[in-house]
Amino acid sequence: MSVTTSPAVSQIPVTVLTGYLGAGKTTLLNRILSESHGKKYAVVINEFGELGVDNDLVIDADEEVFEMNNGCICCTVRGDLIRIVNQLVKRKGQLDGIIIETTGLADPSPVAQTFFVDEQVKTRSRLDAIVTVVDAKHLLARLADSHEAEEQVAFADVIVLNKTDLVTPEELAVVEARIRSINHAARIMPTQRAEVPIADLLDRGSFDLGRILEMEPDFLTGEDDHAHDDAVTSVSLTSDAPLDMQRFHQWIGDVLAEKGQDLLRTKGILQFKDDNERFAFQAVHMIADGDYIGPWKAGDPRQSRIVFIGRELNRPELRRGFEACATA
Template sequence: MRKPIPVTVLTGYLGAGKTTLLNRILSEDHGKKYAVIVNEFGEIGIDNDLVVSSDDELFEMNNGCICCTVRGDLIQVLYKLLDQAQTFDAVIIETTGLAAPGPVIQTFLVDLHLQAHLKLDSIITLVDAVHIHQRLGDSQEAVEQVAFADQLIINKIEHVEEKRLRGIETALRVLNPFARIYKTSRCQVQLDAVIGRGSFDLSRVEGLAMMAQAPAPEHVHDEHCRHGTHCDHDRDHGHVHGEHCGHGHEHTHAHDEDNHIQAGGISSVSLTTDKALDLTKLEEWLGNLVTVRGADILRSKGIFYVLGCGRRYVFQSVHMLMEGDLQGPWSEGEARYSRYVLIGRNLDREALRADFEACIHD
């Protein structure tokens, strides 16, 4: 049986560079066969010389790729692609710049036929370096696009100074601590570096592991910052404010009483401990949390050290859809830890920390 085809969801606010990246995929001689699904073919503006044939919805390109348009139901387009005799290296779906990618992601988590043939691989969000601070302040959709991402591409970096670029990266890491970040001009990123990464795959936990072990980024203040000195950081073992609390922010970010950065009402909470957890208590808590608060929790991802088990328990959720399982073993001599990152609205950090710590084995 053929392995499921990886699917990348590409999102980003209007003007971030999605069209530039999609044009590269459909025109460059990269040696891969991609199926690219867009909302309207006219938005891409592919040169007619690159089109081999079309049936009004499926446009075959001379580099072997296929460009598809969605004028109705995404699921119908995906079924049509799967009915084609040809195979693809990957499927790439571009969401509209004015929408959050959540509903597209959920499509692949609830349809059994799609699950059998397609595998959600990554959510890539393109970020406009020139306007991202403004967008985080005035667009809930832009905030959610950042929050859902496994990979962030900061584009148009040639138009901003290095100091401001560091502030952008820091602000994005506060909002989404586990996304891998790339910085590009005109979307010049190696396609095989961002497509087929498996960063949504539950069995791939390197990102969280690296995040738990990596040093915190430099504390940045620029001309928009309202604090002249370093902010206090909560460094207790049970909570880290998205790697830093209150740094690298612009005037568009809000702060609560503990100086925790938020954007568009969305914030991140990171819980960690090196003590062993009770698996029964952990699964009960995670299940109840997603069931009751799933509408407010956009994304969550965690690696957990459970008592008496030599393997990591890995968990993730998208709203009220969740999956968790025992994955690869802890390496011999490796320090064992648990880390759970939540991104959502109205997150009560202290209550989450208390519930998390209640799962620690007595």
């Protein structure tokens, strides 16, 4: 049974963009925002740590971006989600859709419930699709150690199978078979760097309530027993002093080499000495990437921020290492 829109009510389509830490959600979101589709979207971003970094990783666009930090959208800040969506759905005719990017640790089930249990949200919006981005290289490991990763695959209407260039064809076939063992109905879109046709993702009426009720008969009651893996924590660090680029790369290389297996996600916006542009650093386990993403925005403090999400994180040790990268 697919959700349909009543012709008597103008409902804003909502896409929930989910996927485990480092799968490529923000890359896909940037592709959506940079496409020449002529539509207006509002974007809601949820981050697990107390410091926001993803908002800086989203390209400058005309879209409004709402940021929810220091809590997971599926539990501790779910009330914030309801409040923001209620504000947005009142803007009839001003928005073509709402895109919600969840933290990589979110269970999509309680997020989806929001669009059926809150009366105003239910009346003025419709859940169009749950789009899950998965990392072809690391998905099997995440399914083995993370309940959230499995839920993200199970609830997906569309699965963007990302980073296929990091695995062999034989490995990719194993990953696809594992996905199908969890979710036989979702459309799987293999890709690299989240390069998928945006028209195949948005406003397609892909959400299938009947399939969800088969998995979770109590879905529409709004009850949820979701709990996170307490072993996964975040460490957020800042520096007002510019960083020495060579020192930073040496330090972060050592951290990833030594602790990379426990580091699910590392991301930062950095100010290097004598540079006028922001440097975005990202890593998944030991695989790291970084590039300049444009000048600092007028009025924004030139402060370096980095967030580590993983297991057995040593906050004092990470703080000392990061502080040692700052210039005098």
